[in-house]
Amino acid sequence: MMRDMGHGTTDPPTGAITLHRASYGVQGRPILQDITLSLTERRIGILGRNGSGKTTLLRLMAGLVAPTAGTVTVEGMDPAADRRGMLRALGILFQNPDHQIIFPTVIEELSFGLRQQGHSAAAAAAAAQAVLAAHGRAHWAPAPVASLSQGQRQLVCLLAVLAMRPRTILLDEPFSGLDLPMQIRLTRLLDGLPQRLMTITHDPRVVAGHDRVIWLDEGRLRADGPAAEVAAAYQAEMERLGALDADADIPG
Numbered sequence: 605m606m607r608d609m610g611h612g613t614t615d616p617p618t619g620a621i622t623l624h625r626a627s628y629g630v631q632g633r634p635i636l637q638d639i640t641l642s643l644t645e646r647r648i649g650i651l652g653r654n655g656s657g658k659t660t661l662l663r664l665m666a667g668l669v670a671p672t673a674g675t676v677t678v679e680g681m682d683p684a685a686d687r688r689g690m691l692r693a694l695g696i697l698f699q700n701p702d703h704q705i706i707f708p709t710v711i712e713e714l715s716f717g718l719r720q721q722g723h724s725a726a727a728a729a730a731a732a733q734a735v736l737a738a739h740g741r742a743h744w745a746p747a748p749v750a751s752l753s754q755g756q757r758q759l760v761c762l763l764a765v766l767a768m769r770p771r772t773i774l775l776d777e778p779f780s781g782l783d784l785p786m787q788i789r790l791t792r793l794l795d796g797l798p799q800r801l802m803t804i805t806h807d808p809r810v811v812a813g814h815d816r817v818i819w820l821d822e823g824r825l826r827a828d829g830p831a832a833e834v835a836a837a838y839q840a841e842m843e844r845l846g847a848l849d850a851d852a853d854i855p856g
């Protein structure tokens with residue numbers, strides 16, 4: 605399997621994320637079916653169309669929902685059961701920052717996860733301030749979150765995740781709603797992170813150069829392999845579908 609040696613300067617993340625015959629359904633409707641994966645790479649892409657089950661896969665790996673069949677483990681833990689262990693194992697950047705942010709100011713938002721990890725209020729505030737400073741945003745600390753742009757709120761969410769120092773970060777469509785300079789800056793920031801990153805996207809350009817790309821299609825694994833191969837096959841299929849009559853590919 606292709607490796608990106610550019611990430612080789614820091615310690616690799618420990619422990620695999622595994623799914624064994626994992627399925628998830630709602631009221632008898634299958635959303636993910638029979639997914640078996642052992643994920644150990646540092647840069648992993650989850651590629652798929654709208655509604656293919658990408659966010660549901662993320663929710664399973666994060667323990668936000670339990671599989672209706674099969675098993676999911678993160679570094680050997682059951683993510684739905686071991687909430688405390690998961691706080692250091694895995695962080696999530698959701699697609700919409702406004703679904704993630706719950707506090708009025710930036711410093712409160714960044715401190716929250718650290719408090720959950722058991723740090724005192726003073727230690728959490730100090731660590732949050734240090735993360736802001738490390739990313740050139742020390743002056744944001746007292747700012748009302750509502751005064752920031754969507755791109756800036758997205759960065760607040762990412763910095764809140766980084767403050768907790770998880771070993772893996774799940775990113776759900778991290779570039780949606782960002783203009784091009786913001787996308788370029790976020791890409792640079794993400795590229796420099798030592799963590800394992802798992803990036804969910806419908807855009808094959810986002811997963812270029814990733815160590816491994818998984819293509820989800822209608823809740824099933826359609827392909828799994830090096831980025832160039834999987835992205836090329838996905839692109840060809842998207843172009844084939846695009847050439848069909850409008851919506852002929854959408855069930856119902």
Ligand SMILES: Nc1ncnc2c1ncn2[C@@H]1O[C@H](COP(=O)(O)OP(=O)(O)OP(=O)(O)O)[C@@H](O)[C@H]1O
Pocket residue numbers: 630635652653654655656657658659660661806
């Ligand atoms: N709790 C739920 N109840 C009912 N249907 C659900 C539930 N969760 C997901 N679904 C359905 O399962 C399918 C897959 O959803 P999911 O959000 O995982 O897809 P996705 O690939 O992330 O899509 P998008 O790119 O549009 O965000 C969708 O049709 C969605 O409506």
